[in-house]
Amino acid sequence: MTEQRSSPTTSGTTASTGDDGGARTGVAALVLLAACTALAQGLARYSFGPLLLPMREDVIRSYAIGGLLATVHMAGYLVGAVAGVRASARVAPLWLIRTGMAGSVAGLAVLSFSTGSAMVGAGLFLTGMGGALVWLAAPAVAVQVYPCDPGRAIAIIASSMGIGITLGSVVPALVPAVGGWRAVWGIEAVSVLVVLCVSLLLLGSRPQVSARAEESGGWRPDRRWIWTVVAFAAFSFGIGTGMTFFVAALRDGAGWTVRRAGATYSMIGVAMIAGGVIAERLSRSLGRMPVLVAQFVLAAASMFMVATGMGPVVSVAAVIIGTTMSGTAAVVSADLHDRYSPQQMAAAFGLMLIPLGIGQMLGPTAGGWAVDLAGDPFTAFMLCGAVMGAGLLPLVIHGCRRTRRAQTPLITGR
Template sequence: MRRPPIALLSGLGILCTLVTVVFARLAYGLVLPTMRADLGLSYAEAANLGTVTAMGYLTLLLYAGVFAGRFGGKRAIMTGLALAATGFLMLSVVSAYGWLLLAMVLLGFGTAFAFTPLISLLGSWYPDRRGTVIGFANSGVGLGILISGALVPALTDAAGPAAWRLVWGIFCISAVITLVLVTTLLRDPPRHSEAVSMRHGLASIYRNPHVVVIGAVYGIVGTTYIVQTLFMYSFALESQVNPITAGRLVAIMGLISVFAGPAWGRAADRIGHANALLICMLISFVATLLPVLRAETAVFVLHYILMGASISGLFTSILAASTSTVKPQHAAMAVSFVTVFFALGQLLGPAAAGLLIDWQQDFRLTFGVSSALLIIGAILGRYSRKFVTS
């Protein structure tokens, strides 16, 4: 069977990532202020909406991998996009809190069903250029952050208090368009005759030390990345960085990551996924440690530049490495397995960081701990090379 053009797969990967990762999960923080004010939600209720999305995502991660192995990645991605579109549509029209909770759960389900099968499908079509196609797909995160960061404030200024409904409506339209494109243009790679069951598939993953080590590294990345996303901006403001400058630094990080993802993917295919992972982990370590040592504007500029240059490389290298030592029919399950570690890190990281910040009334200890975790991740990344060469 002739492989689809890499440009087509990369474009569809970018769109799917933009819709199911950025619009369905990351953009909630931008929509939240006007949504909370218009509906009269408490901060606890607003936080619970984000929590149920994460729980929905975590709950179906492994099943989504099994589903993709049995019925094909394309069908799983279509299911995920349909669930996300339904959640977006509900958010654009409902006001009752119970319905809002259901809508946010659907967004989590959608991300689980779409993103991890997407990564395994891309890698299965181009195993020799796995890092490149996954890198392009991950660049959709940076692109989505830029789009969301421009779209949400502009609509809020133009449409007033109810602008958040319009935002969710636009996200719904984008999900439907992406679903149509995926249905029309995306193809599954050749199927394997060996049946895929959760019991046998997970048993093979559990017994694969390379996948387990990569999962541990991804858990560290999930923990440190969410802490950086939530608290580094506040750390910059506490360090007397101008708020406008701090906001621009975040945007610069997103812009750099758009181009860094494909670049790291191509580099990983040439020098090895484990080597690329090690380099990116060390860059992230330096970026995280710098503000701990000297908290001033120039240092934060360097931090955001280095993070923009490395974070996409971390995601790309990890996701590509997770499927490099498993059977093709188990690839989706391997991606889902390591992503469980990432999701758990994202659940536990903010709570632990919040406790440390409240205890010290300072951010340095929190990011010092993050730096230590990144060094452990670098060591594990280097250790993972032995399983690939053997």
């Protein structure tokens, strides 16, 4: 089937692509977008897992409460996704990014002054909502500011989350140096605020997609999109849970030191940096769906690998988790770009975030409940692996049926 790629300037965009000056401006804007994604969708959202241990000694008393707070965070993500989808028909994507960055700053500020679980929940809710708004709009803006290679632009944005997660993995080491976990959240708030201010200065004149209510007209969910969403939601269920309990489970369940568990956790972020670019490149030659399915399978297997508690196996699992986190996002976004216009892609991707948010919202609570019930921190990872595998089956069956139908004329024609 021939891929349909839309012109990046078909929606009122006037981005320059012809000269070196325009290309340099596009690269600079893409780097700044990647920084926004790294901080709002990476650092601000995934620091809670590494900081769960010091926070547990202060304001969080059990895995169940930790899971509940992670669920509150994902509820914020879901609210942000729904609000972003509704607002995207009326406002420019860049406005959503700025609003999301502002929400992340507010949430991190609340966390830096929190004195109890309620304030922690409020801060996590805001960071979740901010991350959703940034991630909803970032791929579409990336295609607009770097139209010469949309697939690579999307992959870079997806991989940039790994930089934020890598930075988040070292925050436990900063706790004693800066005076506690609250100071760490404060440092993150200042960092996001700085990038927000820079984006206001440098991205203010960047071309944007014109806001029209009819932008997503003509798009309807097809079976491929539906089963991709089911598999992606199950994947998000597992990733949201695994990232929440990764460090704590290795310490409490396998006797690892916090430093060793944090170092292994950092491998997730490092792998994410390369995962999006590698997966998107492979999917160009091997096909979007085969590469996506392979990533989902590996991610489900990695959950069971973490549950072994064995150093080398867990390290390999961390690399798989990181690679697939950015890789799946890059391949899904690129597949939507191949099949739809930019406006339809934004609608399809935005609606996809809602069930993904539900999966990530349910996962930590279910995982925390399973851990407290079984008394084994690794129970959460076994639950994740099972859910991720089950969610993948419909997409695999759909892909097999499509392959069989595509081969039928060749067979009958012989």
